[in-house]
Amino acid sequence: MDDESPAARWEQRTEIPLFIGSLIFIAAYATRVLAVSLPSFLRNLCLAAMITLWLVFAADFLVRWRLGEQRFLRFASTHFLHTVVVVLPLLRPLRIVPLYDVIQRRQGDPRLSLYARVIAYASLSTLLLGFSGALAVYQQERGAPGATMRTFGDAVWWAASTLSTVGYGDITPVTRLGRVIATGMMACGLGLLGAVTGSFSSWLMQTFTREGDERPPGK
Known part of the structure; x- marks a missing residue:
């Protein structure tokens, strides 16, 4: 554009x-x-x-x-x-910070800056998504029969374990809409974790490659 x-x-x-x-x-x-x-x-x-x-x-x-x-x-x-x-x-x-737009507009900048931006965006997205998801699920689960999510603190704990893909299972949604929200958060958690891991791995590979190219022959 x-x-x-x-x-x-x-x-x-x-x-x-x-x-x-x-x-x-x-x-x-x-x-x-x-x-x-x-x-x-x-x-x-x-x-x-x-x-x-x-x-x-x-x-x-x-x-x-x-x-x-x-x-x-x-x-x-x-x-x-x-x-x-x-x-x-x-x-x-x-x-x-739309990830796609950042990548397109920052092509001519140092790659490290791009990686840092991707990680910062993913981190911010995780915090916002976790808080929003905790609110939305807590609203559905509060007072529901058989609910294990009784406080907002429980909702935050559940959101953290879900986005980190750990999923302890001690707190789980029991309502239909709560489970729909949980499914979306699982998918987003995998995507954000993949973005951070991929960017960090790519940065490490480029750093090691650059160091290898700058090393004198025979060493």
Whole structure:
């Protein structure tokens, strides 16, 4: 994508405000889930903020689609992350550094910088995904018959073990939607772990190769 294109200019202008909006969305959602004794008018205020921000995210998606000059289905399939964060606005913060765009735009920079960015993005994504997933699953599991997830601390522990692919099994979702969320988190955990491991391994290989090339012959 050309940096002077209308779509690129729109992204540069809106990325930071939308990221701040995504943090507000998560804060409002967390307040509704965790603050059970919150007055009803404040809960309604949080809900109104969430709906308003979701409409903003949806409008941003439509603007990007129009600026991209593609058929809707093609745009939705080729801009998968944009589509996901509209359907699941809790994942909107993952748009802060889209991995594909970073790789494409940083081709001429030192490779170490790219690897560091990939690891930083994966780490940030893990934290955001873990917190969002813990909130979403806790909302479904709280009070469910036979639930082993009784506190938000249990939900955080479960999210950490799930994303790290450890899966102790001491806490498991029992509701249908909770298990759907858990399946998505397992897949994301594998992807993020693979991204970090692959980037670190590639950096080590390049470092050792460079050191071998610089070593004098015969040594």
